[in-house]
Amino acid sequence: MIVIPEDFARETVGREGESGRQWIESLPGLVDELMRRWSCAPDGPVMHGRVGIVVPVRRRGLPPMVLKVSFPHPGNVFEPDAYAAWGGRGAVRLFERDDERFAMLLERTGSGTLATIEDFDVAVAALGHVSRRLAVTAPAGLPRLADITAEWIDEITYAAAEFDNPLPPHVLEAALATLRELGPSQPGTLVHGDLHDSNVLIGEREPWLAIDPKGYVGDPAYDTFTVIRSLRFAHLLFSPDAAAEVLRGLDLFCDAAGIDRDRGRRWAQVRAVKSTLWGRRNGDEPWLIDVTDQLAEILI
Structure with a gap:
């Protein structure tokens, strides 16, 4: 055994x-x-x-x-x-x-994940390439992001009040606007749901192969958040021009993935807001909350 x-x-x-x-x-x-x-x-x-x-x-x-x-x-x-x-x-x-x-x-594929690739541009473009490869029509019966995110307006509103509104009002309102405008009408595309460096293996028959999908139906732009809230991006927030560097990475990913840049930015922003409020409730490390707060504002 x-x-x-x-x-x-x-x-x-x-x-x-x-x-x-x-x-x-x-x-x-x-x-x-x-x-x-x-x-x-x-x-x-x-x-x-x-x-x-x-x-x-x-x-x-x-x-x-x-x-x-x-x-x-x-x-x-x-x-x-x-x-x-x-x-x-x-x-x-x-x-x-x-x-x-x-x-x-x-x-079983080659050893290592995309996290071992040090070159920022190469790695982020690879994530975009994988996202594009995975964007196929979803089979019947999978959970729909339109249904899941329909509950987020109330969840975010209540959580913000619970923690005495820790985010600037314009950051919170941007997230709620995205949910109202983009949430109800989403395509029938299969979405990984947790796309990031460690969930992409170095492959042989293809350069990169995804693992550990959640399996949702909706907008591939939903995955932009897990790409951006990663250690690969976190160090950018300590650079002299953090916002410009993060947004350049966003552009690089969206271009490679074939995702509309504005949709990618907006979904990443709303998920950053939800994540930082969830993190406060569930005991995330202070540094992770700070990073996610910064992303929620940069991505407006």
């Missing part, structure tokens, strides 16, 4: 409580069952992210793969649907799926 990394087990139980403990205890047996069913053999040490483990495996007659098993959570439900819709276009390929167990057999 596989050995579950201690830090992953500890973090899962700390976050999920008793249900997390039971899932961790069942995980070695579950992985063994899945490998038998899918005729796989382990091929390397167990790796993990925040909510799941990844086991390198091999199956005769197929390229190297990984077995991914995630903690059962609503945010992970539509990941295999996104992979299936892309069919390997701009993302790793899906070979098998067990939705009840939140398990997938996925393509």
